[in-house]
Amino acid sequence: STQEQTPQICVVGSGPAGFYTAQHLLKHHPRACVDIFEKQLVPFGLVRFGVAPDHPEVKNVINTFTQTARSDRCAFHGNVVVGRDVTVPELREAYHAVVLSYGAEDNQALEIPGEELPGVFSARAFVGWYNGLPENRELAPDLSCDTAVILGQGNVALDVARILLTPPEHLEKTDITEAALGVLRQSQVKTVWIVGRRGPLQVAFTIKVLGPEGEGPGSQVDGLLLGEVPRPRKRLTELLLRTATEKPGVEEAARQASASRAWGLRFFRSPKQVLPSADGRQVAGIRLAVTRLEQGVGEATRAVPTGDVEDLPCGLVLSSIGYKSRPIDPSVPFDPKLGIIPNVDGRVMNVPGLYCSGWVKRGPTGVITTTMTDSFLTSQILLQDLKAGQLPSGPRPGYAAIKALLSSRGVWPVSFSDWEKLDAEEVSRGQGTGKPREKLLDPQEMLRLLGR
Numbered sequence: 001s002t003q004e005q006t007p008q009i010c011v012v013g014s015g016p017a018g019f020y021t022a023q024h025l026l027k028h029h030p031r032a033c034v035d036i037f038e039k040q041l042v043p044f045g046l047v048r049f050g051v052a053p054d055h056p057e058v059k060n061v062i063n064t065f066t067q068t069a070r071s072d073r074c075a076f077h078g079n080v081v082v083g084r085d086v087t088v089p090e091l092r093e094a095y096h097a098v099v100l101s102y103g104a105e106d107n108q109a110l111e112i113p114g115e116e117l118p119g120v121f122s123a124r125a126f127v128g129w130y131n132g133l134p135e136n137r138e139l140a141p142d143l144s145c146d147t148a149v150i151l152g153q154g155n156v157a158l159d160v161a162r163i164l165l166t167p168p169e170h171l172e173k174t175d176i177t178e179a180a181l182g183v184l185r186q187s188q189v190k191t192v193w194i195v196g197r198r199g200p201l202q203v204a205f206t207i208k209v210l211g212p213e214g215e216g217p218g219s220q221v222d223g224l225l226l227g228e229v230p231r232p233r234k235r236l237t238e239l240l241l242r243t244a245t246e247k248p249g250v251e252e253a254a255r256q257a258s259a260s261r262a263w264g265l266r267f268f269r270s271p272k273q274v275l276p277s278a279d280g281r282q283v284a285g286i287r288l289a290v291t292r293l294e295q296g297v298g299e300a301t302r303a304v305p306t307g308d309v310e311d312l313p314c315g316l317v318l319s320s321i322g323y324k325s326r327p328i329d330p331s332v333p334f335d336p337k338l339g340i341i342p343n344v345d346g347r348v349m350n351v352p353g354l355y356c357s358g359w360v361k362r363g364p365t366g367v368i369t370t371t372m373t374d375s376f377l378t379s380q381i382l383l384q385d386l387k388a389g390q391l392p393s394g395p396r397p398g399y400a401a402i403k404a405l406l407s408s409r410g411v412w413p414v415s416f417s418d419w420e421k422l423d424a425e426e427v428s429r430g431q432g433t434g435k436p437r438e439k440l441l442d443p444q445e446m447l448r449l450l451g452r
């Protein structure tokens with residue numbers, strides 16, 4: 001049976017979901033071999049391209065992922081776009097099981113007039129820009145305005161606000177790209193409004209993001225609505241209300257007085273239209289519809305427009321209303337409404353031998369530990385199916401078959417030891433300026449450095 005042979009398993013995506021799934025499979029099956037396919041040249045998904053540069057401790061999970069990748073039963077194949085360079089049916093043919101862990105690479109559109117104006121960006125692209133995601137390296141946001149508006153009140157919104165308002169010298173020793181640092185040094189942005197449809201009791205960020213670095217001066221809470229707060233939100237709400245209403249201590253008051261930059265939360269507002277400048281060439285403000293809450297408590301509460309509007313002048317609009325997964329391959333079921341692969345406990349519906357984990361399984365919410373738990377569960381289910389004889393029996397060629405296919409198509413994967421060379425290069429480029437690394441941004445340059 002497959003159990004006695006070597007199960008060949010492949011994982012698509014090398015973010016937390018891909019790596020935690022691989023780790024669990026290798027740990028709980030003594031012979032399983034796991035290949036990880038990744039579209040970028042470099043591994044680690046949003047740990048590299050999402051997590052904010054001033055939260056380096058979050059990136060320590062990379063050490064665990066590196067241990068996994070170095071196992072002789074694990075291989076990393078970067079620079080392979082599944083769905084384009086190789087199809088999911090081809091992978092299913094070559095492996096006993098395939099796990100889709102390809103995250104959520106798109107963002108929800110605002111779907112309001114003016115969204116296309118210069119000066120309007122998705123927070124996803126903005127984050128990709130300061131974190132060195134190759135596709136966003138040309139973003140060059142114009143930060144010559146005084147006020148920025150962030151639409152959405154989740155963790156990502158707060159990350160973006162923090163990066164906009166942190167004095168650039170505090171970011172100099174992080175892995176933020178030198179190009180982003182250059183633009184931030186020239187930034188004129190003094191005020192950042194973080195706008196949400198609902199009230200303070202429904203905000204989506206976790207305490208950590210609002211921690212000491214997040215407590216910007218001048219935070220403001222309007223339209224408080226108190227009621228019964230569901231348990232998980234209790235601490236967050238207390239913290240939010242405290243930071244918003246507490247009288248600052250002497251030191252804090254001095255700090256606030258000297259701080260020239262401020263952020264504030266605007267509740268009960270939903271974006272209606274991006275307002276153009278007089279020449280129509282760029283954003284000059286945003287029209288917000290005032291909302292009120294319809295019955296329901298905590299997260300079940302819906303915001304409905306009251307009919308009033310408010311115009312906020314600003315020169316930069318960042319929309320942070322959510323990430324979104326894309327369908328990967330016509331053969332894989334996809335729920336466009338929920339933006340996930342329909343699955344039961346990680347088993348893709350109606351496709352035996354196909355599994356999913358991480359954001360593409362649950363939707364784009366939750367921190368790395370949530371993704372870890374969820375990925376371990378998918379691996380557990382897969383191993384159960386393997387044991388129960390529900391995966392194809394007989395040997396499978398695994399990577400040998402895919403390697404031949406890829407080279408016939410002119411695709412040259414990048415291995416984990418290739419990544420370790422790029423990693424060493426990044427670390428050495430950062431050394432001169434005291435940064436943990438200076439990220440390589442250009443895939444062509446990376447390939448050249450690898451002698452391709």
Ligand code: FAD
Nearest residue numbers: 013015016017038039045046050082102103358359367368
């Ligand atoms: P991802 O990390 O997105 O990994 C998916 C991988 O699949 C990517 O490497 C992608 O390139 C690859 N891929 C996509 N399509 C294909 C394809 N067709 N073929 C091959 N490969 C493909 N969590 C925390 O705990 N702390 C934080 O501070 C924190 N900060 C965050 C900041 C931001 C801006 C964001 C967006 C998220 C943050 N998170 C944080 C959440 C955390 O990043 C996620 O929980 C986690 O990354 C989800 O893991 P994933 O593997 O499902 O997706």
